[in-house]
Amino acid sequence: MEQLLDLLDFGPxxxxxxxxxEGFWATIRLAAAAAVLSLIIxxxxxxxRVSPIPVLxxxxxVYVNVxxxxxxxLVLLMCSLGLNDTLALTFxxxxxxxxxxxxxxxxSGYTGAFVGESLxxxxxxxxxxxxxxxxxxxxxxxxSLRMIILPQAFRAVIAPLGSVFIAMIKNTTVxxxxxxxxxxxxxxxxxxxPSFASGTIPLFIGVAVGFMILTxxxxxxxxxxxxxxxxxx
Amino acid sequence: xxxxxxxxxxxxxGGPTAETAGDGPLVVVENVNKHFGELHVxxxxxxxxxxxEVVVVIGPSGGGKSTLCRSINRLEPIDGGTILVDGKxxxxxxxxxxxxxxxxxxxxxSFNLFAHKTILDxxxxxxIKVRKxxxxxxxxxxxxxxxxxxxxxxxxxxxxQLSGGQQQRAAIARSLAMKPKVMLFDEPTSALDPEMxxxxxxxxxxxxxxxxxxxxVTHEMGFARKAAQKVVFMADGQVxxxxxxxxxxxxxxxxxxxxxxxKILTH
Ligand SMILES: Nc1ncnc2c1ncn2[C@@H]1O[C@H](COP(=O)(O)OP(=O)(O)O)[C@@H](O)[C@H]1O
Ligand SMILES: [Mg+2]
Numbered sequence: 189m190e191q192l193l194d195l196l197d198f199g200p201x202x203x204x205x206x207x208x209x210e211g212f213w214a215t216i217r218l219a220a221a222a223a224v225l226s227l228i229i230x231x232x233x234x235x236x237r238v239s240p241i242p243v244l245x246x247x248x249x250v251y252v253n254v255x256x257x258x259x260x261x262l263v264l265l266m267c268s269l270g271l272n273d274t275l276a277l278t279f280x281x282x283x284x285x286x287x288x289x290x291x292x293x294x295x296s297g298y299t300g301a302f303v304g305e306s307l308x309x310x311x312x313x314x315x316x317x318x319x320x321x322x323x324x325x326x327x328x329x330x331x332s333l334r335m336i337i338l339p340q341a342f343r344a345v346i347a348p349l350g351s352v353f354i355a356m357i358k359n360t361t362v363x364x365x366x367x368x369x370x371x372x373x374x375x376x377x378x379x380x381x382p383s384f385a386s387g388t389i390p391l392f393i394g395v396a397v398g399f400m401i402l403t404x405x406x407x408x409x410x411x412x413x414x415x416x417x418x419x420x421x
Numbered sequence: 422x423x424x425x426x427x428x429x430x431x432x433x434x435g436g437p438t439a440e441t442a443g444d445g446p447l448v449v450v451e452n453v454n455k456h457f458g459e460l461h462v463x464x465x466x467x468x469x470x471x472x473x474e475v476v477v478v479i480g481p482s483g484g485g486k487s488t489l490c491r492s493i494n495r496l497e498p499i500d501g502g503t504i505l506v507d508g509k510x511x512x513x514x515x516x517x518x519x520x521x522x523x524x525x526x527x528x529x530x531s532f533n534l535f536a537h538k539t540i541l542d543x544x545x546x547x548x549i550k551v552r553k554x555x556x557x558x559x560x561x562x563x564x565x566x567x568x569x570x571x572x573x574x575x576x577x578x579x580x581x582q583l584s585g586g587q588q589q590r591a592a593i594a595r596s597l598a599m600k601p602k603v604m605l606f607d608e609p610t611s612a613l614d615p616e617m618x619x620x621x622x623x624x625x626x627x628x629x630x631x632x633x634x635x636x637x638v639t640h641e642m643g644f645a646r647k648a649a650q651k652v653v654f655m656a657d658g659q660v661x662x663x664x665x666x667x668x669x670x671x672x673x674x675x676x677x678x679x680x681x682x683x684k685i686l687t688h
Binding site for chain 1: 522526533
């Protein structure tokens with residue numbers, strides 16, 4: 189009994205609450221930037237993949253297939269060790285800032301492939317007649333994509349995009365591979381402290397709850413938005 | 422021949438307006454051929470549509486009527502021949518094509534209203550984005566058009582909230598908003614419940630009276646007799662017979678047309 193209580197000792201967890209909050213703040217900054225950037229990358233990819241220009245279609249297909257089938261850890265290592273360290277392609281003289289942006293870029297590039305695929309499946313739900321009507325009133329291809337097709341495609345895939353973003357938020361933990369110190373990095377360093385001998389399980393529970401605080405609202409929000417924005421046909 | 426009912430003048434292509442290039446025919450289809458893979462869908466099609474004329478295209482399913490309509494505004498590319506609209510051939514692709522295509526209005530069997538936009542936004546989108554008109558002017562004109570087709574009170578609704586007949590009338594208003602020189606109707610009433618067919622045909626008859634140049638694929642004989650100057654019978658990718666409506670329905674020249682008419686008349 190004594191031992192069991194020891195295992196659930198939340199003392200060390202709250203002793204280092206500041207560090208943990210700091211870690212989560214770093215996670216949120218990474219996730220927020222990656223959400224915006226992956227949405228942009230995904231939209232461009234989806235546009236490429238339905239474009240009438242064969243070269244763009246090919247670029248889109250190759251990109252999606254490469255990024256979707258490469259482990260995220262590898263993508264992030266490539267960004268941090270490969271591009272940042274070895275090739276010295278840095279964003280800033282401050283190493284941490286540079287690692288942050290490489291983590292954002294790697295995570296967005298990876299997530300963008302999934303966003304692009306979701307959107308493309310959304311485009312497939314838009315009846316062909318919508319594009320024909322758009323062309324018949326004189327809209328160009330890019331106008332009809334921007335004003336008619338993509339807005340309807342987005343609305344059709346809000347719920348699946350929610351899942352993509354929840355996965356992305358959890359994937360931020362892999363940014364440890366990009367030398368970016370988010371919550372998983374902090375957690376790992378805390379676990380190694382002698383004072384945490386009895387507090388590891390509470391630490392894991394606390395971090396898991398922290399992630400749910402981020403992901404559950406994301407899920408509820410996307411579900412609510414999907415219903416609200418649904419296109420009636 | 423303009424029978425004004427006090428409504429706004431909907432037509433730009435009817436009489437000799439400033440925009441028309443001359444007095445020649447508005448649409449000239451010459452030796453047009455079209456394949457879908459092995460399938461020869463349009464075989465040496467020739468067709469002339471004069472200004473202010475209403476041409477009804479009739480014929481069995483699969484005969485190439487839709488493909489002909491779609492070729493006229495290049496939704497479908499053709500393999501050979503030429504199609505002139507107001508004396509000009511539409512360019513193959515690109516921005517110039519998009520702009521000129523707006524001169525040819527198209528009304529589809531399945532309405533194809535933009536599902537995520539209100540009726541008013543459906544009608545103003547083209548004028549604002551393609552014709553680069555101001556929003557206020559576009560909305561004013563759109564409301565006049567919606568009033569003319571009898572659904573001004575539906576302007577703020579979404580397409581799915583309207584009946585089929587109302588949606589098709591909105592689609593006609595959307596086309597008219599571009600001030601097209603000619604309008605193509607591809608079976609505009611085939612997807613409608615019977616009680617809604619007349620409200621759409623009435624709008625089309627009004628357009629015809631006002632001098633709009635129209636190509637209408639339809640099997641509605643009443644409309645053809647009342648509004649059309651010419652009936653074109655198409656089968657197996659060919660124009661089999663061209664005739665006046667009265668002659669065609671009472672005394673068709675070709676056996677193929679007689680056979681087709683006996684089928685649609687007796688069912
Ligand atoms: N996009 C397409 N691809 C292949 N075949 C087509 C396509 N559109 C139409 N067809 C074929 O072309 C022929 C003519 O079709 P269509 O013009 O729609 O005839 P209609 O409107 O007179 O019924 C039909 O045999 C049809 O199956
Ligand atoms: Mg057809």
